[in-house]
Amino acid sequence: MADAMGQRKQAVLRAVTDDYISTAEPVGSRTIARKYGLGVSPATIRNEMADLEEEGYLEQPHASAGRIPSDKGYRFYVDSLMLEKPISKSEEVRIRKEYQRRRDSIISLIRATARVLGEMSQYASVVIGPTVKGAEIRHIQLVPLSSDTVLVVVVTNSGLVEHRVLTIEHAMSLSDLDRISWVLNNKLRGSTLSDMRGRLLKEIQAEVSAYTSFLENMFELLIGAMRTSDTEKVHVEGVMQLLAQPEFREIEKARPVLEFLESDELVLRELSASARASRGTEVTIGSEHALEELRNCSIVSAPYGPGGQMVGAVAVIGPTRMDYAMATALVGYMAEQLSELLTRLDWYKSAE
Amino acid sequence: MADAMGQRKQAVLRAVTDDYISTAEPVGSRTIARKYGLGVSPATIRNEMADLEEEGYLEQPHASAGRIPSDKGYRFYVDSLMLEKPISKSEEVRIRKEYQRRRDSIISLIRATARVLGEMSQYASVVIGPTVKGAEIRHIQLVPLSSDTVLVVVVTNSGLVEHRVLTIEHAMSLSDLDRISWVLNNKLRGSTLSDMRGRLLKEIQAEVSAYTSFLENMFELLIGAMRTSDTEKVHVEGVMQLLAQPEFREIEKARPVLEFLESDELVLRELSASARASRGTEVTIGSEHALEELRNCSIVSAPYGPGGQMVGAVAVIGPTRMDYAMATALVGYMAEQLSELLTRLDWYKSAE
DNA sequence: ATTAGCACTCCCGACGTGTGAGTGCTAACC
């Protein structure tokens, strides 16, 4: 923090981290000297390592073991030491192929993203589906279900489809519903759901005055729905791979993470920050997490969305001993590709 | 199988199974004699147990341990020995409350079902969402997304909403799409998706002859979509609880089940039989499963659907040492409640 | 500043052993 780290010390920290990431075993001075050509003896490495430990970059599981990086060490590694590891041509092809096949709905895309990310990273992956909150309304349709229920279907500009069942007091005929649908569409097309309550509500009520209370209920429902629907959009894959990692072999260690991943609410809260901020790929390491449950994990996340407007996030969750170079490259690429696809879906100029 | 089992032998088998289910420890003759008032000495119990073992109902983990039920033993227990354990009033209330809050869409219902089932059973739960296959079409809507894509939204009688993005060759105006939507609705309302290809396709093409190829593509897409969409409807909850069970404490034991639960395809294949057959609650025990991965598990499943027509299934997955009485009661009740809710949504007589 | 040498620490697996739970068998009992 205070003084810049010497070149060799950085090399040692990088070597320790690289080695620990790939072997999961504490690494000793001898190993470093042998496998990484620093041209100095183990004793010298030992001195450097002792310094690094004192400064908080390394730690020792027990007195006679090798060193492993601390969270601070990983942080420095990610920020300054890590060598870029661009994704391979074959991976790229695999991803494109997968996306080619899943163009038929946004949900397919999201699910495919989660799956591919999980398989390729060998960690757990999370994808937060696009939020409806700020989205533009493209179409609203009322469909009668039973004598006292109506289904409200909303389509947004990015191809999202939300629907809710609305209970009504008085039976309404098909033509009534069609007429209301028609008015709604004319008034609402192009505005966002959040716009709905104010001015527009009044205008619409004026036009179909017979159904004031129906409309009020509907808006209430829709606005409420948009708030709660988010938790239904968390997609998790690859939990198994996470359990295959040596740090999670005893279930007691894995429990906190699994509990986190099982709770859509928690996942959403944790990642929504990253989804909104357009900071690009972001790494959060162990104790940097606000959540106690994640102190043994790292998360690599990136927001995505059409044309720079971020609507969701993709992420990989693994042990702090994660292959950060691979994960950042992969997450970044997936977010980029997904954004591009969404952009292509969304450039219809509300003509006519 | 051949001869009816003596009363006392049955009592012993029940005692062993009950005890093992609640303690997860092999149970010895002494325990039985003490905890379950059979009025005979341990030695007598030992003789009975030796017989039961010979007949294949019990087995011994190792020579000096107590007995545990074999799969055959569990089967007999489930079929003839198990005492009914109806769900408690408070559980009932909890379930009703939960359902009260989730009436706003079918997906909410399904998810709530999975969650409640998981929490209450303390095992993993699976819910297969309703299939669109045989459902009646209530509404079709075409919504333009970009200049070369159209979103097709289909609403079915049970309130299911499916949507797919369709790529088109020539740009189509909003009014064109509206007109086609209108024709489609008139023709298709009330028929099922499977009906679509034959007669109806021709009729519709005659009416809007300008868009022959568009319609063909759309039908193709929809029919394909309905086939593949199923795998998107598997909801799993409570994997954590499964891992908390003593038999899955070492991850190696849990891996097969977890792999099964992670693969929507496998889950669907395994449960779709139970979903279609209207046999009611069904129990499959360990080696009775066709899948090798499930040899350490039991599944309690029941189909659900509106008015006797089954469209999906709910299930609980646990170790073979599962509390079958609780699981069958719970699964049965949930399926019943869910069916009732769906029935209520679906009695609109296509008036007008 | 770097390195060789060395004593020291600590984890880990192997081995032996005792204990306790539970069995099967045999012989007595009703």
Place this chain on the structure above:
DNA sequence: GGTTAGCACTCACACGTCGGGAGTGCTAAT
């Protein structure tokens, strides 16, 4: 003949001991 008491036998498991090995920190020499 079914039931029971008694007893020897068998394992799994927990516990303590004991080297071996890996890796360190320190000191003194280069």
